[in-house]
Amino acid sequence: MQGRVLLLNGSSWEPLAVVSVPRAINLVLAGKAVIVEETGRFLRTVGANFPVPSVIALRTYINVPRRKAHWSRKGVLARDNYTCIYCGVRPGDIVRGRPLTKADLTVDHILPRSRGGKDTWTNTVCACYQCNHRKGDKMPGEAGLRMLWEPKTPRTSYLVIAVGTGPDAWKHYIEVAGSNG
Numbered sequence: 001m002q003g004r005v006l007l008l009n010g011s012s013w014e015p016l017a018v019v020s021v022p023r024a025i026n027l028v029l030a031g032k033a034v035i036v037e038e039t040g041r042f043l044r045t046v047g048a049n050f051p052v053p054s055v056i057a058l059r060t061y062i063n064v065p066r067r068k069a070h071w072s073r074k075g076v077l078a079r080d081n082y083t084c085i086y087c088g089v090r091p092g093d094i095v096r097g098r099p100l101t102k103a104d105l106t107v108d109h110i111l112p113r114s115r116g117g118k119d120t121w122t123n124t125v126c127a128c129y130q131c132n133h134r135k136g137d138k139m140p141g142e143a144g145l146r147m148l149w150e151p152k153t154p155r156t157s158y159l160v161i162a163v164g165t166g167p168d169a170w171k172h173y174i175e176v177a178g179s180n181g
C-alpha cells in the first residue's frame with residue numbers, strides 16, 4: 001500500500017511526522033491513534049474494508065523536544081511561499097511576457113556571502129532572479145530594494161519545510177502549526 005500519512009500529536013494536533021500507510025493503520029488498530037482525515041480509498045482486509053487514512057492523530061499528547069529547523073535552500077523558498085521578498089512576484093505571475101515558475105525564484109543572502117553572510121534563516125530570503133541580480137553584492141538598501149517582510153527562523157513549522165508539498169488534506173493541519181511559529 002503506497003502513500004504517506006501525516007501523524008499529528010494528541011490534543012495539540014501539531015504535525016509530528018510523516019509515516020507510511022501500514023504504520024498508520026497499525027497505530028490505529030493498536031488503539032494509539034485515531035483517523036482524522038480519510039483518503040476515500042479502502043484497504044481490503046479479511047472480513048472488512050479499512051479506510052486508508054491521510055491524517056491520523058495520537059490519542060495522547062506526547063512531549064516532543066522542539067527541534068530547530070535545519071536550514072536549506074528549499075526550506076527558505078518554502079518558508080517564503082516562493083514569493084520574492086523584494087517585489088512580491090510569485091510563480092504564475094507574468095514577468096516580461098511569460099509566467100514565472102518556481103525555477104525563477106532564488107535564495108538571496110541579505111548580507112552577501114562575499115561580505116561574510118551566512119546560510120542562516122534570518123540572512124536568506126526568496127528573491128526572483130531579477131531582484132537577486134539587481135542586488136548582487138549589495139545590501140538591500142544599497143541596491144534600492146526593500147524587504148516586504150522580515151525573514152524569521154521557522155519553529156514548529158519545521159515539518160512544513162520537511163513535507164514541502166503534501167496532499168491537500170494535510171494543508172489545514174500544517175498551516176495551523178506554522179501560523180503560531
Ligand SMILES: [Zn+2]
Binds near residue numbers: 086128129131132
Ligand atoms: Zn523580485
